[in-house]
Amino acid sequence: MTKPVNVNGGWDIPQPSSQFLAKHPAPDVEVWRKLIMRVIDAATSNGWSKTEVGRRAGMKDGTFSQWSNGVYLGTLANLNETVHFWLEALAEGASIAASVPVSPNFVKTATGADVYNVLLFTQITAGFTAVTLPSGFGKTTAARHFCNSRPYAWIATISPNTKTTHGMLTELASELDVQEFNPARLVRAIGRKLNRNGEGTLLIVDEAQNLVPDAVNQLRHFVDIYRCGVCLMGNEDTALAFLKDKGSVASRAQVATRFDRRLKRERDPVGDADMLIGAWGITDEDCIKFLHGIATKPGALRNIDRTIKAGMMNALGDGVDLTMKHLVAAWRNRDLGDLQ
Numbered sequence: 001m002t003k004p005v006n007v008n009g010g011w012d013i014p015q016p017s018s019q020f021l022a023k024h025p026a027p028d029v030e031v032w033r034k035l036i037m038r039v040i041d042a043a044t045s046n047g048w049s050k051t052e053v054g055r056r057a058g059m060k061d062g063t064f065s066q067w068s069n070g071v072y073l074g075t076l077a078n079l080n081e082t083v084h085f086w087l088e089a090l091a092e093g094a095s096i097a098a099s100v101p102v103s104p105n106f107v108k109t110a111t112g113a114d115v116y117n118v119l120l121f122t123q124i125t126a127g128f129t130a131v132t133l134p135s136g137f138g139k140t141t142a143a144r145h146f147c148n149s150r151p152y153a154w155i156a157t158i159s160p161n162t163k164t165t166h167g168m169l170t171e172l173a174s175e176l177d178v179q180e181f182n183p184a185r186l187v188r189a190i191g192r193k194l195n196r197n198g199e200g201t202l203l204i205v206d207e208a209q210n211l212v213p214d215a216v217n218q219l220r221h222f223v224d225i226y227r228c229g230v231c232l233m234g235n236e237d238t239a240l241a242f243l244k245d246k247g248s249v250a251s252r253a254q255v256a257t258r259f260d261r262r263l264k265r266e267r268d269p270v271g272d273a274d275m276l277i278g279a280w281g282i283t284d285e286d287c288i289k290f291l292h293g294i295a296t297k298p299g300a301l302r303n304i305d306r307t308i309k310a311g312m313m314n315a316l317g318d319g320v321d322l323t324m325k326h327l328v329a330a331w332r333n334r335d336l337g338d339l340q
Contacts, residue, residue, distance in 0.1 A: 011040045011050075016070030024076040031080050036068060038087050057086040101312040103305050104279035106145040107138075109272035115142035118263045122229035123153060123202035127260035128220060130208075130232045136299035137266050139233050143204045152196060155204040163210040165218050172203070187218070194228035202229040209234035220258055236264070269295055276301055280308050286324045294331070307331050 014036060021029060043053050054064030059082065066072040067079045106112070115131055115138070122129045133139055140155075147153045156175040162168055169186050172178070180189035194201050205211070205219060211232075219230045232238050266272065273295035277288055294304050308322075310330035315322045 011043055013037070013040065014068065014070040019073060020070050023073050028076045028080060031084075032067075032070070032076060035080055035083050035087065036070075039068065039083060042087065042090060056090075057083055101309045101316075103309065104276070106141060107275050107279045109138060109275045109301070110268040111266045111272050112138050112142040112145075114263055114267055115139055116146055118261055119143065119146045119153070119202060119204065119231055120150075121261060122231045123150065123200040124229075125260065126200065126223065126227045126229050128223045128230050128258045129261045129263075130238055130259055131263045132232075132234060132236050132238045133264065133266055134298065134300070135235055136302035137269075138272070138301050140206055143206060143231075143233060146202075147204070150202070152199060153202040153204070155206055157206045158208060158210045160210055163212050163215065165212070165215045168205075168211060168215045168218070187221075191222060191226040194222055195226040200229065202231065204231050204233055206233045208232035209237040223258070266300075269300060272301060273304055276304055277308075280305075282308065282322065284322075284324065287322070287327055290324060290327055290331075303334075307334065310334065 016029065016032075024032075039053060042048070043050075048056070050065060050068060051061055053068075054061050057064065059067070059079070063072070063074075063079070067076075067083070072079060108116075111133065115133075118129055118131055119142075121127060131139055143155050147155050154175050156168075156171050158168060158171065162171045166183065169183075169190065172190050173180060173186060176190060176193045178186075178189045178193050180186050194203060203219075203222070208216075211219075216232070219232070222228055223230050270292060273292060274288075277291050282288060282291070291304050291307070294300070294307060297303065307327060307330050310333065311326040312322050314326040314329055318326075
């Protein structure tokens with residue numbers, strides 16, 4: 001048998017055995033040759049091993065190995081059909097994924113501009129600030145845009161599992177690429193990364209409403225000692241637990257007097273909604289009116305974006321442009337109530 005030809009990803013272009021060629025009809029072998037090249041292309045593009053491809057195609061490991069190596073002596077047409085259907089499903093899935101509507105890039109809404117300006121102030125002045133807006137008004141989107149467009153700015157997201165001081169420090173170390181595994185030295189290592197000898201740095205702590213009071217106080221410590229900017233970003237409850245915690249009076253006073261700026265009101269929710277709707281290219285008056293109704297509900301811009309995306313998927317399935325019917329169905333399918 002001729003030695004297989006090696007291609008990317010460890011896959012070989014197999015040279016079928018003489019028994020394989022003698023056993024199977026020439027048309028089946030020709031189909032096999034075309035299929036195996038398609039399989040190799042798909043596998044190398046996605047980094048899949050032979051075991052993984054066999055699993056995805058619904059074949060036992062040994063059977064797929066024999067088929068892919070050109071040594072299978074069973075009924076080749078049956079396995080060819082199995083692989084063909086899998087490849088067609090794979091291609092269809094890729095086609096659908098490619099047609100999924102993509103949300104517009106950062107839209108500079110009035111609220112987004114306010115968030116950006118607070119972050120810029122925080123970085124330049126090494127301030128301690130808070131952005132406490134309702135969920136769904138684009139805080140995180142604006143923060144990520146800021147980090148992508150400004151040097152020495154990082155964003156770390158706090159979850160209920162990382163709300164403690166140590167959990168938060170571990171999350172910060174990961175985002176700042178700080179390699180320090182000694183807990184006693186972790187604060188100083190993070191502080192050194194945040195202190196760039198006079199160059200403005202900014203640490204954005206998203207979902208900060210999850211933080212325990214001592215963790216908030218640790219962030220205040222970074223501002224005071226390492227002269228970096230820190231912005232707490234979250235919903236209306238951000239830092240309130242800290243300020244109300246009667247068990248940490250001294251620390252509470254330190255933080256309460258340290259906030260240099262706090263953004264807590266969206267300036268123009270309807271105008272922000274209009275900018276997002278326009279960025280999606282929606283001009284139908286009925287659709288715009290319907291989406292304005294979503295803007296008055298919790299989640300505002302996030303819900304508008306996701307409803308438009310789901311509505312466009314519905315329209316894509318019908319082979320038509322987006323209509324009011326598709327938006328209404330998308331909203332109701334998300335089980336968020338009626339607007340009509």
